[in-house]
Amino acid sequence: MPVILGAVAAALTAYRLRQPAGYVAAVMIAAGKATWKLLAAADIADLPRLADALFPLMGCGFVLLAAAAWGLRNPAVAVICCAAAALGVAIPSIADGFLVAAIVGVTALFVALGRDARRARDTPTVALLACSLLATYALGPMSSGEQTMTAQWIEQSINSAGQAAFALAAWRLLPIPTSRRETTNPRPPSAVGGS
Numbered sequence: 305m306p307v308i309l310g311a312v313a314a315a316l317t318a319y320r321l322r323q324p325a326g327y328v329a330a331v332m333i334a335a336g337k338a339t340w341k342l343l344a345a346a347d348i349a350d351l352p353r354l355a356d357a358l359f360p361l362m363g364c365g366f367v368l369l370a371a372a373a374w375g376l377r378n379p380a381v382a383v384i385c386c387a388a389a390a391l392g393v394a395i396p397s398i399a400d401g402f403l404v405a406a407i408v409g410v411t412a413l414f415v416a417l418g419r420d421a422r423r424a425r426d427t428p429t430v431a432l433l434a435c436s437l438l439a440t441y442a443l444g445p446m447s448s449g450e451q452t453m454t455a456q457w458i459e460q461s462i463n464s465a466g467q468a469a470f471a472l473a474a475w476r477l478l479p480i481p482t483s484r485r486e487t488t489n490p491r492p493p494s495a496v497g498g499s
């Protein structure tokens with residue numbers, strides 16, 4: 305369930321941003337989250353190579369989606385993120401290092417989305433983003449502990465709640481213009497003020 309909710313949230317965010325880099329990022333995030341986990345959960349296949357792709361794809365995807373949310377339109381950012389993800393997938397021994405990229409990317413993305421929600425005076429959406437971010441931060445220490453059945457259920461519950469909060473926040477943000485769009489004035493300065 306958290307995999308599907310996270311993919312939906314990334315897709316809604318990319319749709320709202322309407323930037324090619326945002327769509328690429330959403331695909332990377334969904335591929336990182338979904339491919340291995342869904343195949344393993346459905347008992348179709350448990351391919352360690354796909355598990356190794358989780359953090360490179362998610363980390364670089366979240367960094368790229370955050371860049372789009374902050375209004376960065378430089379194609380070099382997308383190229384660098386895609387190349388870094390490919391490198392992380394190709395060299396499994398460095399894949400875990402992309403966890404830092406995922407944390408930085410998620411944090412930067414939620415701050416950008418929170419900024420837009422705050423400007424629209426949408427306090428519930430800010431709260432949803434904060435809850436999702438707290439859930440993300442809570443999962444790190446929990447995953448390093450003993451993996452009992454109870455611990456796994458608690459992790460999945462926290463992850464599901466966090467991803468649901470992200471998906472709901474992304475949905476609530478759809479009608480709210482991005483800050484980039486709010487500050488863009490399509491008319492030339494001489495047309496402002498009627499002169």
